[in-house]
Amino acid sequence: MASMNFYSMVLVAIALVSAPLAAVAGDPDILTDFVVPTSLIGIPINITGDYFTYTSFRPVPLPTATFTLSKASMAEFPALNGQSVSYAKLRFPPGTVNPTHTHPRAAELLFLLEGTLSVGFIDTAGKLYTKDLVAGNMFVFPKGLVHYQSNQGSRPAMALSAFGSAAAGTVSVPVTVFGTEVDDVVLAKSFKTDVPTVQKLKAALTPPPKK
Structure with a gap:
């Protein structure tokens, strides 16, 4: 009986230790306030407030016929390394789409700033969830699921998307397949x-x- 009780306690301890690990779903934790970059010769670079400022994420002229995307992920903004956040700016001229794609490492929270968008995602059971958004609406695309955005209106649309990863990744379904x-x-x-x-x-x- 004593050995059975000990065995049960061991199983409970393993479950308690493993549960937090199973719940981790973002970028790996870092052991410092932020990741300090190094030069080509391995010497830490002097950090100032400029390192935490991304100045290239500014409005650009809206193209006439194509969907455009401006990213602020770890690749473009190294200060995001280890911070588990990133942004994207999406611009949709009338009649354009952001084709079906997935983000394997993060959910996407889209905030529509102007215009209208029709959005949707497909769950693992094959069910399609859709919504017509207006300015001020937010919509979440769960991590790893195929989704899209489409401007079916007569005016341009612009949205910001936030990700729970500094490198959410994008897998385009059409390009990946064909x-x-x-x-x-x-x-x-x-x-x-x-x-x-x-x-x-x-x-x-x-x-x-x-x-």
Whole structure:
């Protein structure tokens, strides 16, 4: 009986220790207030207030026909390293879309600043959740789920998206499927179509070779 009680206590202890670890879903914790960058020769760089200021995330002229994205992630703003936050600015001329994509490392909280947007995401059971947003609305896209935004109105729309990761990552569904070197026959069978259709989609989504 004593050995059984001891065994039960060990299992409880393991569960209590493991539970917080299972709940961690963001970037790894850092052991300092912030991550200090180093120079090419490994010497820490002198840090001032400028390091914590990102000055390139400013309004730009709205293009006439394409969706545009401006990011402030760890790649563009190194001070975000270890802070588990990042931003993106999205601009939608009328009739444009942010194609289906996922963020594997963070949920996305979108705040619509102006215009209107139709948004949606698909859960792992294949159910589609959609909403028509107006300025002032917020919408959350759960981490890792396929989602999109579309401006079906007659006016431009602009939104800010916040992420719970300094490097949320973006996986474009169309580009990942048809813009890579996955075998044409595999794709044709997967999408129940023919090889010429797959090749046409690949031609449209594969970036031209760099000169």
